[in-house]
Amino acid sequence: MTNMSKWMTSGCAALALAVCGDQAHAAPSSRLSSPGRTSLPRLTLTLKPHATDGALDYLDGTMVIHGLRVAPGKPLVRMALLVASIPTVRYDGNALTASDAQGPLPLTQKDGAPTPMGVDRDWLVDRAIEGPVTVWFRAYPRQVDKDTRPGPLFDLRAESGGLSGAGLTFLPHPLTESRYRIRLSWDMTGLPPTDRGVSCYGDGDADFVATAEGLTECYYAVGPLQVYPPGSTRDRKFGIYWLSDAPFDVQSAAAQIQTLFGYMSRFFHDQGGSYRVFIRKNPYASGGGTALHRSFMFGWNSEHPPTVEGLEGLLAHEMTHNWPALKGEHGETSWYAEGNAEYYSILLSWRAGLINADEFLKRINGRAAGYYQNPLQNLTLQQAEERYWQEANASYVPYGRGFMYLANTDAEIRAHSRGTRSLADIVVPFAERAQSGKLPPVAEWGARVTAEIGPRGQAEFADMTAGKRIIPAANAFGPCFKPQAIETRLNDLGFDEGSLRGPKKVIRGLRAGSNAALAGLRDGDEVVHRSLPDQENPNGPITLTVKRTGAQREIRFVPEGQSAEGYRWVRVAEVPDSECRY
Numbered sequence: 001m002t003n004m005s006k007w008m009t010s011g012c013a014a015l016a017l018a019v020c021g022d023q024a025h026a027a028p029s030s031r032l033s034s035p036g037r038t039s040l041p042r043l044t045l046t047l048k049p050h051a052t053d054g055a056l057d058y059l060d061g062t063m064v065i066h067g068l069r070v071a072p073g074k075p076l077v078r079m080a081l082l083v084a085s086i087p088t089v090r091y092d093g094n095a096l097t098a099s100d101a102q103g104p105l106p107l108t109q110k111d112g113a114p115t116p117m118g119v120d121r122d123w124l125v126d127r128a129i130e131g132p133v134t135v136w137f138r139a140y141p142r143q144v145d146k147d148t149r150p151g152p153l154f155d156l157r158a159e160s161g162g163l164s165g166a167g168l169t170f171l172p173h174p175l176t177e178s179r180y181r182i183r184l185s186w187d188m189t190g191l192p193p194t195d196r197g198v199s200c201y202g203d204g205d206a207d208f209v210a211t212a213e214g215l216t217e218c219y220y221a222v223g224p225l226q227v228y229p230p231g232s233t234r235d236r237k238f239g240i241y242w243l244s245d246a247p248f249d250v251q252s253a254a255a256q257i258q259t260l261f262g263y264m265s266r267f268f269h270d271q272g273g274s275y276r277v278f279i280r281k282n283p284y285a286s287g288g289g290t291a292l293h294r295s296f297m298f299g300w301n302s303e304h305p306p307t308v309e310g311l312e313g314l315l316a317h318e319m320t321h322n323w324p325a326l327k328g329e330h331g332e333t334s335w336y337a338e339g340n341a342e343y344y345s346i347l348l349s350w351r352a353g354l355i356n357a358d359e360f361l362k363r364i365n366g367r368a369a370g371y372y373q374n375p376l377q378n379l380t381l382q383q384a385e386e387r388y389w390q391e392a393n394a395s396y397v398p399y400g401r402g403f404m405y406l407a408n409t410d411a412e413i414r415a416h417s418r419g420t421r422s423l424a425d426i427v428v429p430f431a432e433r434a435q436s437g438k439l440p441p442v443a444e445w446g447a448r449v450t451a452e453i454g455p456r457g458q459a460e461f462a463d464m465t466a467g468k469r470i471i472p473a474a475n476a477f478g479p480c481f482k483p484q485a486i487e488t489r490l491n492d493l494g495f496d497e498g499s500l501r502g503p504k505k506v507i508r509g510l511r512a513g514s515n516a517a518l519a520g521l522r523d524g525d526e527v528v529h530r531s532l533p534d535q536e537n538p539n540g541p542i543t544l545t546v547k548r549t550g551a552q553r554e555i556r557f558v559p560e561g562q563s564a565e566g567y568r569w570v571r572v573a574e575v576p577d578s579e580c581r582y
Contacts, residue, residue, distance in 0.1 A: 085152070162225060184208075200295035335397075339403050507525040
């Protein structure tokens with residue numbers, strides 16, 4: 001399988017999407033760098049869009065791979081058939097072909113065993129390879145409609161005359177871990193001059209050094225794209241691209257996001273990086289977003305269009321994923337990736353002047369609610385990982401726990417150093433190392449925190465991994481806010497959340513007395529549409545449209561369970577706004 005544990009660092013994991021939306025994340029690739037290593041083998045990818053009656057309807061791909069050594073009976077290339085519940089371009093039969101210096105290269109397809117993340121297909125060679133290998137394929141977009149199940153926005157899809165999607169779902173790749181000098185080209189022959197091809201590497205053609213996964217873990221869009229900032233240049237460091245006119249102010253949102261990206265890049269000492277955002281319209285009633293290498297795709301639906309403020313918060317989280325990363329397994333490091341994305345997306349939006357103190361307070365309290373209302377908050381990190389792909393509440397654990405732990409750690413470092421040091425004095429140098437491809441190991445985190453605040457640093461890190469409940473530090477988030485104990489309620493759907501997974505979603509395990517049951521939901525109801533809470537507001541209302549005895553009805557309830565103690569921050573009235581930032 002493509003290294004999905006690397007990019008699926010989100011609480012909105014593949015099998016938990018029914019509850020938490022469509023989000024997924026990509027950790028920064030540690031194997032990407034600038035060109036210049038002339039000794040590396042070459043790999044070229046040419047994408048040629050085809051149009052019928054003015055609308056793009058497929059992509060022809062040609063991939064030329066140099067330096068491959070594959071024994072007979074071994075895989076030449078691999079591609080997933082299913083990625084985190086999303087079907088890909090399968091290339092059944094002879095839809096994918098190859099040749100080398102001897103001529104046509106006979107291939108045999110071999111499908112792997114299903115995993116929680118999907119299914120892979122390998123194309124095996126029947127003889128030894130001679131010289132560079134050329135692989136041809138034709139990628140048709142996936143057909144979607146109002147009844148399509150939501151999921152990560154990876155699929156190649158047609159929209160408003162163009163195409164967009166992630167390389168994960170239409171690009172085969174060699175299995176070698178070798179780095180290549182890659183040339184990505186768009187053949188726009190026969191298309192209007194206003195059409196453009198774009199990838200996570202920029203507008204138009206691109207040259208870079210990466211492993212083959214640098215192509216698959218990337219977004220692509222082509223056609224009559226609208227773009228921000230306006231104009232056309234291959235050298236732009238930031239861009240937002242969309243095909244359909246949107247019912248929200250894209251230009252205003254884009255300007256805010258561009259400002260934030262510049263601020264974040266400077267904060268994390270990354271002056272040379274780029275970032276691209278792709279927007280697509282979903283025919284089904286769902287939004288959410290999915291991140292890959294230095295890029296993000298988010299979807300919207302006309303029934304529930306996003307707001308400018310909501311987009312800024314969503315993309316602030318996603319962009320932060322470009323920088324903080326640790327070396328280790330997903331279960332060991334997700335608290336760091338998600339916790340930093342939660343923490344710094346809010347803090348840096350505030351410092352950059354994009355949100356005020358009231359919005360800052362709203363966002364940190366939303367994260368606190370996500371932690372204290374999670375019924376699985378006391379799982380160890382290992383236990384949460386074991387249930388991560390099956391239960392939304394398990395996938396939320398690294399978000400809330402990482403956020404609360406890092407907020408406390410920052411407060412302790414500030415107090416111990418009398419304000420001369422902060423969490424950033426660990427996270428930013430770690431991010432610099434990650435950008436150079438040298439990810440810090442998990443064990444180094446505990447050592448660095450201990451160096452900042454003493455032996456309790458290691459003990460608190462151990463408590464966090466073990467699931468010990470986190471009580472907020474009195475001085476977290478500066479002088480303008482203080483934590484306050486409150487009574488809250490645990491998040492509880494009131495039925496088996498597995499009911500919302502699979503092609504046919506039928507309610508089972510309904511608990512008597514739950515809000516769902518009191519609202520009229522019944523075991524055996526078939527869910528035909530759902531509007532569900534998200535990570536920031538896990539106890540927001542749920543609306544389910546269900547079919548029962550041939551008739552449809554709408555049921556709305558708040559997913560609350562038993563009461564529990566929680567915390568929220570409140571404004572300290574006597575401290576003026578001018579002293580709030582820290």
